[in-house]
Amino acid sequence: STAEHHAVLHSCEYLERFGFETTYVPVDGFGMVSPxxxxxxxxxxxxxxxxxxxxxxxxxxxxxxxxxxxxxxxGKKLRRRIPVHTDAVQAANSLELSVQALGVDLLSLSSHKFYGPKGTGVLYIRGGTPLLALQSGGGQERQRRSGTENVAAIVGTAAALRLAQESRAEHSTLSRRLRDRIVEGVLTAVPAATLNGHRQRRLPNNAHFSFEGAESDDMLAALDKRGVAASAGSACTSAIWEPS
Structure with a gap:
């Protein structure tokens, strides 16, 4: 979709340099894609x-x-199997990650999002899904990513993911209660505020607002003086001045 993370969008742009064609499906006003x-x-x-x-x-x-x-x-009508990948990086702490329920062929995670070691990730691959090797060499990781494995980071990632999923329900309940409190408070107190994203189908730990006529830098400085932690964009886009 057009609202993917740059990790996906930039990968698509890279493939386009080699002749691949990419179709970007637009999202609605909530940032949601239509099946x-x-x-x-x-x-x-x-x-x-x-x-x-x-x-x-x-x-x-x-x-x-x-x-x-x-x-x-x-795919049945086209007589071909089309693999489906989902970037679930942002969901590990909050949502169930059942690949059977999601029906996906590929699912990717990033360890640091659930307090695991940085620089480590997870890629679920459904059996039978075609996949080129990321890099060649000694044939580690079932011929998919050669090179000596970082065992400590792998074990740490698995342990962190298990803990995150075990505490997911409790974490989500608390986060949702706090999120709803701040959403109601902001929308009630600030008539010029708009909640971005879907009101119900959203992460329990996310509240994203736009404020008409307000500069984000001024707002962040004022909030910081009052001990409120906020940001005007994701860490991934901190070096980009344009709106995301």
Missing amino acids: QAVADALTDRTVLVSVMLANNEVGTINPVAEVAAAVRER
Whole structure:
């Protein structure tokens, strides 16, 4: 979709340099992609679909299971299997990560998002999904990513993910209560405020606002003086001045 993380968007741009064609499916006013729009964009040349599970900025949760089902149905008509990938990096602390329920063929995670070691990630690959090796060499990681494994980081990631999923329900309940409190408070106190993202289908720990006529730098400075931690964008876009 057009609202993917730059980790996906820049990868698509890189592939375009080698002749690949990319179709960017637009999202609605909440930042959510339509399963039917994704299915309609598929052709007999489509080799992969990628839709993020939860947006890292506005917090909207995409209907990934419905997207995967729509892709499968469309794939039957096209007589081809089209793998579905979801970037679930932002969801590990808050959402259930059942690949069976989501129906995806590929799911990616980043360890630091659930307090695991930085520089380590997870890629789930459904059996039978075609995948080129990331790098060649000694054949480690089942011929997919050669090089000596960072065992300590791998074990740390697995332990952190297990703990995150075990505490997910409690964490989400508390976060949702605090999120709803700040959303109601801001929208009630500031008439010029707008909540971005979907009101219900959003991450429990996300509140994203726009304030008409206000400069973000001035607001952040004022909030900081009052002991309120806030940001005007994700850490991934901190060096970019344009609106995301």
